[in-house]
Amino acid sequence: MDRHKAILSLFILLVCTTKVVEVAFRVEEFPLTHTGLFEEYEPIEKIPWTYALEGWRRGRWREIRPWYLGINPGAMRAKLGADLDDLAQTCGELVDSLNRARPPRLRMQRGRVRAVGHARAGTGLEDDRRTIECDISVSLAEKP
Numbered sequence: 001m002d003r004h005k006a007i008l009s010l011f012i013l014l015v016c017t018t019k020v021v022e023v024a025f026r027v028e029e030f031p032l033t034h035t036g037l038f039e040e041y042e043p044i045e046k047i048p049w050t051y052a053l054e055g056w057r058r059g060r061w062r063e064i065r066p067w068y069l070g071i072n073p074g075a076m077r078a079k080l081g082a083d084l085d086d087l088a089q090t091c092g093e094l095v096d097s098l099n100r101a102r103p104p105r106l107r108m109q110r111g112r113v114r115a116v117g118h119a120r121a122g123t124g125l126e127d128d129r130r131t132i133e134c135d136i137s138v139s140l141a142e143k144p
Contacts, residue, residue, distance in 0.1 A: 047117040047128065051080040055095055055108030064108070069098055080113060087113055091134035099136070111136050 001009075042048065053064040053076070066076040079090055095111035111134030119125035 044120050044123060047119065047125075049081055049084070049115055049117050051077065051116075052114040053080065053091060053094060054112050054114065055098070056110035056112075057106070057108050061112070062108075064095070064098060064111075069094060070101075080115075084115070087115065087132045088135050091132065092136045095134050095136045108136070110134070 054061045055064050056062075066073045069076065071079075076094075079094065080087065083090075091111055091113045095108050099107040113132045113134065115130045115132060117128035117130075119127050
């Protein structure tokens, strides 16, 4: 067997071994990442929500992306999606952490979350859209 076939064979063996280990040890996340392999079953009555975190700076709303906060999109979704009733406080904590890491001229004066509850097909419901203002620390906010 030549060298290229041997390398290819080892690679295929490594991939197959990884899959066997994932099944044997019930690995729920991809190796070396925090991305879930499987989603949990959600009943049709439960409405899935998506969130957009925004901050007000220099006269306009700007999207706050997860990597600005040093987290991945899944972690941001998990923080914001934990409880819709506590969204103002959670949003405020995220904006405060962003403001702590930025110089005063780049801090957000206000924050909000645009939440959309996506109605599932066949339920006869419509999408639920909400805008929730964040509870941010005044001491961290840039003065207008």
